[in-house]
Amino acid sequence: MGRRRKKRLFKRIRRKKFRLRIDLQKLFEIGKWGFKIGVVCLLAFVSVWYFGQxxxxxxxxxxxxxxxxxxxxxxxxxxxxxxxxxxxxxxxxxxxxxxxxxxxxxxxxxxxxxxxxxxxxxxxxxxxxxxxxxxxxxxxxxxxxxxxxxxxxxxxxxxxxxxxxxxxxxxxxxxxxxxxxxxxxxxxxxxxxxxxxxxxxx
Structure with a gap:
């Protein structure tokens, strides 16, 4: 494999790794927001069920x-x-x-x-x-x-x-x-x- 082909291959691999890292960060952020929303909904349900009947x-x-x-x-x-x-x-x-x-x-x-x-x-x-x-x-x-x-x-x-x-x-x-x-x-x-x-x- 020529030197140029190797460089192009390494660049593609680095780009894929970078995109994967970005995607994982997005998923992590979405997960954090989903957890917070879930906790708020749970607290709201408990408050209404036990105190708001x-x-x-x-x-x-x-x-x-x-x-x-x-x-x-x-x-x-x-x-x-x-x-x-x-x-x-x-x-x-x-x-x-x-x-x-x-x-x-x-x-x-x-x-x-x-x-x-x-x-x-x-x-x-x-x-x-x-x-x-x-x-x-x-x-x-x-x-x-x-x-x-x-x-x-x-x-x-x-x-x-x-x-x-x-x-x-x-x-x-x-x-x-x-x-x-x-x-x-x-x-x-x-x-x-x-x-x-x-x-x-x-």
């Missing part, structure tokens, strides 16, 4: 905190890390019935506790419950005519507007099992008087 409030049982038609965002991940607490406003389906709408109520009694309602007062394990949020009188105790002992996975819930609330005093709702809790209401996204963060007070 929307539930409409049905009725005025949670007045004055929430009103009929208020659309709330539900934190679905919080109870994977912590247990529901007294005073939390939760979203659930009574008895896990998927054919009914979501209910929005406040946790009053915790697993293992005894709940009693007497003369418009709530007693937890014999101690009067001091509530620091606005409620109406309990004119009807419903099925809670005697002390209610909660199982290890049950919660006793009431609406703040107790004169107009279907809650644990009703046989169709009863005590709420942990597995039936969808999440914790944390933000009202519908514009109006309740727009903003939901205050959870005990």
């Amino acid at each position: 929307q539930v409409s409030t049905v009725g005025d049982s949670m007045k004055p905190v929430l009103g009929n038609g208020d659309v709330v965002l539900v934190n679905r991940i919080i109870y994977n890390a912590t247990t529901p607490k007294r005073g939390d406003i939760i979203i659930f389906k009574p008895k896990g019935n998927e054919n009914v709408h979501y209910y929005t109520k406040r946790i009053i009694g915790l697993p293992g506790e005894t709940v009693e309602i007497m003369e418009n007062r709530i007693y937890i394990d014999g101690e009067k419950l001091e509530e620091r949020y606005e409620t109406t009188d309990i004119d009807d105790v419903g099925i809670v005519k005697e002390k209610v002992k909660l199982a290890g996975d049950e919660y006793f819930v009431l609406g703040d507007n107790r004169a107009s609330s279907e809650d644990s005093r009703n046989a169709d709702v009863g005590n709420v099992k942990r597995e039936y809790i969808y999440g914790k209401a944390w933000f009202v996204i519908s514009f109006g008087e309740h727009f903003g963060w939901i205050k959870h007070k005990e």
